[in-house]
Amino acid sequence: xxxxxxxxxxxxxxxxxxxxxxxxxxxxxxxxxxxxxxxxxxxxxxxxxxxxxxxxxxxxxxxxxxxxxxxxxxxxxxxxxxxxxxxxxxxxxxxxxxxxxxxxxxxxxxxxxxxxxxxxxxxxxxxxxxxxxxxxxxxxxxxxxxxxxxxxxxxxxxxxxxxxxxxxxxxxxxxxxxxxxxxxxxxxxxxxxxxxxxxxxxxxxxxxxxxxxxxxxxxxxxxxxxxxxxxxxxxxxxxxxxxxxxxxxxxxxxxxxxxxxxxxxxxxxxxxxxxxxxxxxxxxxxxxxxxxxxxxxxxxxxxxxxxxxxxxxxxxxxxxxxxxxxxxxxxxxxxxxxxxxxxxxxxxxxxxxxxxxxxxxxxxxxxxxxxxxxxxxxxxxxxxxxxxxxxxxxxxxxxxxxxxxxxxxxxxxxxxxxxxxxxxxxxxxxxxxxxxxx
Numbered sequence: 001x002x003x004x005x006x007x008x009x010x011x012x013x014x015x016x017x018x019x020x021x022x023x024x025x026x027x028x029x030x031x032x033x034x035x036x037x038x039x040x041x042x043x044x045x046x047x048x049x050x051x052x053x054x055x056x057x058x059x060x061x062x063x064x065x066x067x068x069x070x071x072x073x074x075x076x077x078x079x080x081x082x083x084x085x086x087x088x089x090x091x092x093x094x095x096x097x098x099x100x101x102x103x104x105x106x107x108x109x110x111x112x113x114x115x116x117x118x119x120x121x122x123x124x125x126x127x128x129x130x131x132x133x134x135x136x137x138x139x140x141x142x143x144x145x146x147x148x149x150x151x152x153x154x155x156x157x158x159x160x161x162x163x164x165x166x167x168x169x170x171x172x173x174x175x176x177x178x179x180x181x182x183x184x185x186x187x188x189x190x191x192x193x194x195x196x197x198x199x200x201x202x203x204x205x206x207x208x209x210x211x212x213x214x215x216x217x218x219x220x221x222x223x224x225x226x227x228x229x230x231x232x233x234x235x236x237x238x239x240x241x242x243x244x245x246x247x248x249x250x251x252x253x254x255x256x257x258x259x260x261x262x263x264x265x266x267x268x269x270x271x272x273x274x275x276x277x278x279x280x281x282x283x284x285x286x287x288x289x290x291x292x293x294x295x296x297x298x299x300x301x302x303x304x305x306x307x308x309x310x311x312x313x314x315x316x317x318x319x320x321x322x323x324x325x326x327x328x329x330x331x332x333x334x335x336x337x338x339x340x341x342x343x344x345x346x347x348x349x350x351x352x353x354x355x356x357x358x359x360x361x362x363x364x365x366x367x368x369x370x371x372x373x374x375x376x377x378x379x380x381x382x383x384x385x386x387x388x389x390x391x392x393x394x395x396x397x398x399x400x401x402x403x404x405x406x407x408x409x410x411x412x413x414x415x416x417x418x419x420x421x422x423x424x425x426x427x428x429x430x431x432x433x434x435x436x437x438x
C-alpha cells in the first residue's frame with residue numbers, strides 16, 4: 001500500500017513532460033493536504049523530475065541521466081539569468097547542447113544556429129524568428145520584448161523565448177559557469193553510481209528470527225545485513241557480533257544495532273569512505289525517500305571506486321585544481337620539495353596568501369609525500385598550523401614535507417613553508433590511510 005507521499009510522486013511521474021504542476025491542484029486531485037502535496041513536489045524536485053521557474057511555476061521535466069548532467073534545460077537557463085518567459089513554455093524541459101551569441105550579421109549568425117541550440121541576441125526580431133525556425137530557443141538580452149508573431153511561433157514550435165535584463169556578455173558568462181559547474185559535478189562519483197541495488201541485496205525484516213541470519217550467512221558468506229520494517233524503512237543493521245550466543249528463535253529486532261549510519265544516493269563516495277573509515281564500519285545502507293532502503297555500499301566497493309577515481313581525468317577544474325597546478329616538484333639533496341608562485345587569485349583582500357589556499361598547498365604536498373611511501377588514498381584527520389607569517393602576492397614559496405611517522409593505517413607529516421630563505425609557516429598533517437585490500 002503506497003503512502004500519500006508516494007502516491008503523489010507516482011502521480012507526478014505519470015504526468016506528461018512539460019505539464020504544469022501546482023500544490024493546490026495536486027491536493028485537490030489526490031485529496032491530500034496542501035502541506036503533503038508541497039513536500040512531495042519538493043521531493044520530486046530533488047529527484048530531478050520537476051523544475052520550479054520563477055514567474056512560470058513548477059513543470060514536469062525529463063529526468064536527466066548522469067552522463068548528460070552537463071546539459072542544461074531551458075528551464076534552468078531561465079533561473080540562471082533571472083529571465084522571463086515570453087513564449088514557448090511547453091519546451092522549457094528541453095536541453096540545449098550549445099549557445100550562440102548573435103553579435104554578427106544575420107546570414108553569418110544563422111550558419112551556427114541549429115536544433116537544440118540557444119541563440120543569445122538583443123532586440124533583433126528577424127533573428128528571433130529565423131532562430132526559432134532553425135530549431136533554436138531564443139534568449140533576448142537587455143530586457144527587450146519581441147513581436148507577438150514570434151511568441152505565437154514559439155508556442156507552436158514549443159521552443160522557449162526568454163527575456164533577461166542582463167547584457168549579452170554577462171549572460172554568456174553565467175551560462176558558461178553553470179555548464180562548467182555541471183562538468184565538475186559529473187566527475188564526482190556518488191553512492192548511486194556504485195551501490196548494490198535492493199533487488200540484488202540481502203536484508204532482514206525486524207520480525208525475522210536470528211535463524212534467518214544464519215541461513216543468509218550460509219548462502220552468501222556475508223555477515224552484515226541491513227534490517228527494515230514492513231514499509232522497507234531502514235531501522236538497524238545486524239552483524240555476526242550481534243548474534244553471538246543468541247538463540248536462533250529470537251527476533252532480529254532484539255539484537256540488531258539500531259539507528260545505523262545511512263547515506264543517500266547523492267552522497268559522494270569520498271564522504272562514504274570517510275564515514276566508513278572514521279566509524280570503522282563495513283556496510284552502509286543507502287536510503288531514498290521516507291528512509292526506505294534502495295541498496296547498500298560495501299567497504300570494498302567504496303575503496304575500489306576511490307582507487308578508480310584517481311585514474312580518471314578531471315573535466316572541470318575546481319579551486320583546488322587551480323591552486324595545486326602551481327605546485328612544481330624538485331629534488332634538493334635527496335629531499336623532495338615543492339615550489340609555488342602566489343598568484344593574484346590565491347590572495348585575500350590584503351594582498352597576502354589566503355589561509356584556505358595555504359591549507360590546500362600544505363595538504364597536497366603532505367599527500368604527495370605520503371604517497372611516495374605508501375600508495376593509495378587517505379582521509380585527512382587533522383591539520384595544525386603552529387607558525388605562520390603573511391606571504392605577499394607574486395612571491396615564490398618553497399614547501400618541504402617530511403614524513404614523521406607512517407603505519408598501515410596512519411600517517412603524520414610535518415610541512416615547512418619557506419620564502420627567501422626564511423621559514424614563514426609550519427604545519428602538521430595527520431591522516432588515515434585507506435587500504436584497498438581491506
